[in-house]
Amino acid sequence: MATVVSGLTLGSLYAAMAVGLTIVYGVSHVFNFAHGHVAVLGAYVAWLVLGTGLGFGAGIVAGSAAAVAVMVVFGWGLYRLAIRRLLTRDGWQFATLLFTLGLAILMQYLLLQAFGPRVKSIPTFTDGSVLLWFGRVGIHQLIVLLLSVALIAAVGLFLQRTATGQAMRAVSLSVPGARIVGINVERIFAYTFAFAFAVTGLSGILLGSTVFMTPHIGWEWMIKGFIIITFGGLGRIQGAVVAAFFLGLVEAFVTLYAGSLWIWPAWLSLFVIALMVRPQGIMAGRAA
Amino acid sequence: MSAAARARSLLTPKTVGWTVVVALAAAFPYLGASRFALHLGMLVFIWAVVASYWNLLNGYAGILSLGNLGFFAMGAYLSAVMAIELDISPFITTVLAGIVAAVIVTVLLGLPVLRLRGIYIALLTLVFADALPSIISLTRQWTGGGVGLLGIPTFLPGLERWQGYYFALLFCVMAHVVLARIIHGRTGLAFVALRDSEDFAVAIGVDRFREGVKVFAISSFFTAMAGAVFAHTLGQLSPGMLAIDQFVMVISMWLLGGAGTLAGPVVGAALVTVGNEYLRVYGSLRLGVLGAAILLVVLFFPGGIVQLAGTVTAWFRRDSGGSASLQPPVTTGGPTAARGGDAAARART
Numbered sequence: 001m002a003t004v005v006s007g008l009t010l011g012s013l014y015a016a017m018a019v020g021l022t023i024v025y026g027v028s029h030v031f032n033f034a035h036g037h038v039a040v041l042g043a044y045v046a047w048l049v050l051g052t053g054l055g056f057g058a059g060i061v062a063g064s065a066a067a068v069a070v071m072v073v074f075g076w077g078l079y080r081l082a083i084r085r086l087l088t089r090d091g092w093q094f095a096t097l098l099f100t101l102g103l104a105i106l107m108q109y110l111l112l113q114a115f116g117p118r119v120k121s122i123p124t125f126t127d128g129s130v131l132l133w134f135g136r137v138g139i140h141q142l143i144v145l146l147l148s149v150a151l152i153a154a155v156g157l158f159l160q161r162t163a164t165g166q167a168m169r170a171v172s173l174s175v176p177g178a179r180i181v182g183i184n185v186e187r188i189f190a191y192t193f194a195f196a197f198a199v200t201g202l203s204g205i206l207l208g209s210t211v212f213m214t215p216h217i218g219w220e221w222m223i224k225g226f227i228i229i230t231f232g233g234l235g236r237i238q239g240a241v242v243a244a245f246f247l248g249l250v251e252a253f254v255t256l257y258a259g260s261l262w263i264w265p266a267w268l269s270l271f272v273i274a275l276m277v278r279p280q281g282i283m284a285g286r287a288a
Numbered sequence: 289m290s291a292a293a294r295a296r297s298l299l300t301p302k303t304v305g306w307t308v309v310v311a312l313a314a315a316f317p318y319l320g321a322s323r324f325a326l327h328l329g330m331l332v333f334i335w336a337v338v339a340s341y342w343n344l345l346n347g348y349a350g351i352l353s354l355g356n357l358g359f360f361a362m363g364a365y366l367s368a369v370m371a372i373e374l375d376i377s378p379f380i381t382t383v384l385a386g387i388v389a390a391v392i393v394t395v396l397l398g399l400p401v402l403r404l405r406g407i408y409i410a411l412l413t414l415v416f417a418d419a420l421p422s423i424i425s426l427t428r429q430w431t432g433g434g435v436g437l438l439g440i441p442t443f444l445p446g447l448e449r450w451q452g453y454y455f456a457l458l459f460c461v462m463a464h465v466v467l468a469r470i471i472h473g474r475t476g477l478a479f480v481a482l483r484d485s486e487d488f489a490v491a492i493g494v495d496r497f498r499e500g501v502k503v504f505a506i507s508s509f510f511t512a513m514a515g516a517v518f519a520h521t522l523g524q525l526s527p528g529m530l531a532i533d534q535f536v537m538v539i540s541m542w543l544l545g546g547a548g549t550l551a552g553p554v555v556g557a558a559l560v561t562v563g564n565e566y567l568r569v570y571g572s573l574r575l576g577v578l579g580a581a582i583l584l585v586v587l588f589f590p591g592g593i594v595q596l597a598g599t600v601t602a603w604f605r606r607d608s609g610g611s612a613s614l615q616p617p618v619t620t621g622g623p624t625a626a627r628g629g630d631a632a633a634r635a636r637t
Contacts, residue, residue, distance in 0.1 A: 031407045102582030109576030226411045268419040
């Protein structure tokens with residue numbers, strides 16, 4: 001049962017992290033290879049703010065705010081300066097893929113220069129644990145679980161209730177359709193990058209407080225994020241959330257019964273199975 | 289093709305240029321090259337094969353593979369383990385490893401992947417390459433796990449550097465001759481057709497799946513053989529070859545050199561391999577330089593060095609987005625459909 005809780009926590013973290021990836025892909029059809037590094041960057045920003053001696057409570061709030069601010073500027077700037085140019089090309093999917101790959105490598109290098117290769121982590125919210133009917137569970141785990149779910153719910157509300165969110169969903173369904181009803185697609189793309197990067201940065205803080213962070217962990221997060229959103233159907237948030245919880249549970253049980261070396265083979269084989277069983281279901285959505 | 293036409297087609301500036309390059313490379317050990325220079329040359333030849341066949345998938349066929357380093361590692365380990373455990377000659381194990389790796393890769397990745405498009409291929413192949421270090425650790429009884437594998441039989445007992453250099457050169461030349469034949473042959477034409485006008489190409493009988501399986505198998509075969517040559521010339525292996533640094537280096541070889549060109553990956557392999565050695569003292573800076581270089585190349589001159597070295601007019605045309613031959617066929621090329629018909633017709637015959 002403790003494994004189930006840690007699986008659920010892991011799943012909620014993965015879900016929060018994958019949501020940003022699936023939003024960007026769903027709206028713009030750009031697959032962001034630097035996604036994991038964006039999350040790591042968010043965690044490092046918060047870590048920096050926490051290090052200024054604000055104390056934990058104020059520090060984590062200020063750190064999250066700083067991470068969101070940095071990410072909004074970063075996402076928006078990235079779209080305006082680079083992605084927009086690439087999207088006009090014939091081979092835009094290839095170009096954006098390689099571009100974000102290069103960006104990931106550059107970010108990894110810069111993070112390495114700025115923070116060094118040592119493992120860092122955001123301090124846990126609390127060290128205590130609580131006795132539930134099945135055993136002891138860390139309070140931190142439960143808080144992370146709640147915060148991740150709250151973050152995902154907030155993203156869902158934003159997409160459902162606000163005009164910008166609705167416009168994003170319209171663009172993800174059909175670009176020409178969105179244009180016809182008067183949506184400025186370019187601007188929505190830019191908003192999407194900014195919004196999704198901010199969400200990703202926040203999820204990075206949660207991940208950094210539960211797992212740990214190094215300048216190169218971004219690759220792992222990105223690939224896991226991708227497998228999750230493939231399972232759930234690219235660009236579909238509910239699907240991604242369900243898939244993230246499922247894969248988080250799988251990871252927790254694989255680690256418990258087979259050892260951590262089997263995590264990657266497990267993810268890979270599940271991924272291959274998912275692709276073979278329902279590629280068309282996964283591929284459904286707006287045509288490229 | 290008649291004999292005369294054949295002879296004429298052999299005497300183009302391109303073939304002459306390639307011959308000169310190969311002749312210079314062959315004469316290199318006699319021009320007073322140090323052992324270190326020969327070692328570097330050997331690495332350039334091996335990586336040139338890997339980069340070129342990666343480019344065959346990405347630059348020509350538009351199959352966004354990110355797992356070619358996995359094919360390489362697989363070939364290297366298969367061949368090394370076979371040579372050690374079964375005591376077979378490295379010459380045989382190299383070919384065997386190529387075949388086995390090609391079959392495994394094509395069945396495991398090629399068949400599911402080629403039914404998909406773009407991004408799925410990229411990520412499945414990447415996940416495949418990422419899962420390999422775990423597999424190497426799990427089979428450490430044979431592969432040596434994270435420590436690496438030492439004492440792999442070389443092609444000749446006590447292989448000298450210059451001998452290794454010639455083995456690598458010979459392999460590199462053979463691989464590129466085959467590659468040129470593929471690209472200029474029916475398979476290459478089929479992909480040009482599919483890129484330029486998919487509907488028309490399919491209508492007259494070009495089968496994307498079949499051609500895709502073909503290039504996937506060929507690419508993994510030669511990449512795995514390159515890994516085996518690597519293992520049997522250096523005599524040692526470590527899973528470090530699957531690290532992100534190596535991945536970035538090989539990607540940048542064909543990307544900076546010029547995706548979708550024959551010469552690009554070779555030029556890129558030479559540049560990146562030699563540059564990497566000279567920048568070694570700067571440590572992780574190399575990674576930053578390559579990352580930045582990839583960003584700039586993708587943004588400003590997607591054709592790489594080969595494109596830069598091309599004519600000025602070709603260089604200026606890039607902004608119009610019309611460099612179709614350098615852009616892999618990910619989207620259906622509406623504006624270029626007219627040219628596609630021609631290529632499609634030729635591909636079928």
